[in-house]
Amino acid sequence: MTSLAAIDLLAQSSEDAIIDEALTVSDWIQAGIIVAASIVVSVIVARLVRRVLIHVVGPGFAAIVTARLAGYLLFLVGLFYALTSLGVQVGPLIGAIGLGGLVLALALQKLVENFFSGLILQARRPFRVGDTVLLGDHLGVATDIDSRTTVLRGLDGSAVRVPNSEVAAGPIVNLTNEPLRRSELEVGVAYDTNLQAATQCLTEALGQVERVSAEPPAQALLTRFGSSSIDFTLYYWHGSDVPTELATRHDVILSVHQSFAASGITIAFPQMVVWPGHDEDDQPYRGRAGIIAADPTPGTQSNMPPALVRQLSRWRVRSGILRRFNPGD
Numbered sequence: 001m002t003s004l005a006a007i008d009l010l011a012q013s014s015e016d017a018i019i020d021e022a023l024t025v026s027d028w029i030q031a032g033i034i035v036a037a038s039i040v041v042s043v044i045v046a047r048l049v050r051r052v053l054i055h056v057v058g059p060g061f062a063a064i065v066t067a068r069l070a071g072y073l074l075f076l077v078g079l080f081y082a083l084t085s086l087g088v089q090v091g092p093l094i095g096a097i098g099l100g101g102l103v104l105a106l107a108l109q110k111l112v113e114n115f116f117s118g119l120i121l122q123a124r125r126p127f128r129v130g131d132t133v134l135l136g137d138h139l140g141v142a143t144d145i146d147s148r149t150t151v152l153r154g155l156d157g158s159a160v161r162v163p164n165s166e167v168a169a170g171p172i173v174n175l176t177n178e179p180l181r182r183s184e185l186e187v188g189v190a191y192d193t194n195l196q197a198a199t200q201c202l203t204e205a206l207g208q209v210e211r212v213s214a215e216p217p218a219q220a221l222l223t224r225f226g227s228s229s230i231d232f233t234l235y236y237w238h239g240s241d242v243p244t245e246l247a248t249r250h251d252v253i254l255s256v257h258q259s260f261a262a263s264g265i266t267i268a269f270p271q272m273v274v275w276p277g278h279d280e281d282d283q284p285y286r287g288r289a290g291i292i293a294a295d296p297t298p299g300t301q302s303n304m305p306p307a308l309v310r311q312l313s314r315w316r317v318r319s320g321i322l323r324r325f326n327p328g329d
Helices: 002-013 025-056 061-085 090-107 109-124 164-169 195-207 242-263 306-313
Strands: 132-135 138-145 149-154 159-163 172-174 180-189 219-225 230-239 315-318 321-324
Touching (some): 025 061, 109 138, 109 149, 109 164, 138 159, 149 164, 159 164, 180 195, 180 242, 195 219, 195 230
Antiparallel strands (some): 132 138, 149 159, 180 230, 219 230, 315 321
């Protein structure tokens, strides 16, 4: 009753008041009925929307949030209609609510961004719960998308929460979007290996691994001349989940090693050859040493006196001994 008296006083205080007329008991009863009916209708509609979205989108955050938003919207419509029946001027009230909502949105900008990013992820569905995804530097199985984060279960069992805004803005790699995925493995053989025999051996080794899919067929292709080997690259298909990928790689390496051992093919490894040099070049100057004359640079003139130049030109190196001989020799 105190609140009713306060509202009546507010209605009579000025012409600009939100409530523009005095209220009666019947008005309050009518408004209460409208609010109660809006609550019932909003709950029913929210449940119906959630059931429909579960069949269309799947169970998850999007179905729950969309159903709640639909229910809240219907409740607000009923509440505004009830206020109108009480003679409340809804325009100024909506303006006040909008201003307050703007201030709140600015204060909670990051939370709002994550919230709507979660809705976008649920609507576009780049991955589903149970898919193995790579989100930036985080690899794991998606377990949930809530209003703020995307939850991953790491391959080591750890729980990783990535903000929805980062997930929506960054690259998303879905490893299990298809039932099969291709992997690669490099194998190097020695340079004196029969490459045709090695290719056949690798193809047979891939065919002996049960986890390697028959379609598309596996391939063993020559790719490059390495520093110590001629390199093959093996392309093979397997189940798309990570445990199957790791187990298939283990089986392929084991099969290749067994096949090479049975065929006498050597798997190359880095080698270093030490060159001792040649015996005949141990003394390239035959044990002789002499004066190294500083000849003038081509295109330039020497600053030495001509007489000294003529004198030096008469000297020769013979058998490691300096000997002066006559100019007529």
